[in-house]
Amino acid sequence: MTFEDLEPRLQRGASLANLSREDLDLYSVEELNERIDALQAEIDRSRSSIAAKAAKKSAADALFNFER
Numbered sequence: 001m002t003f004e005d006l007e008p009r010l011q012r013g014a015s016l017a018n019l020s021r022e023d024l025d026l027y028s029v030e031e032l033n034e035r036i037d038a039l040q041a042e043i044d045r046s047r048s049s050i051a052a053k054a055a056k057k058s059a060a061d062a063l064f065n066f067e068r
Helices: 014-020 029-064
Strands: none
Touching: none
8 A cells, every 4th residue: 555545536527627727937938838739638638539439439329319
């Protein structure tokens, strides 16, 4: 067991809430551009997950609603 195992886990969405409250005045232009790149990568990952879930739902709908 490590110390990390003992720390409480963040609630779902807590990281995003913390991110939105961060003071951006502390960052340089370069750091802000890096932040945008990282956030865009997360947006792309989220959209990919949405597409995968939609595909699974469509496949399940096709399997279980074959009479319609």
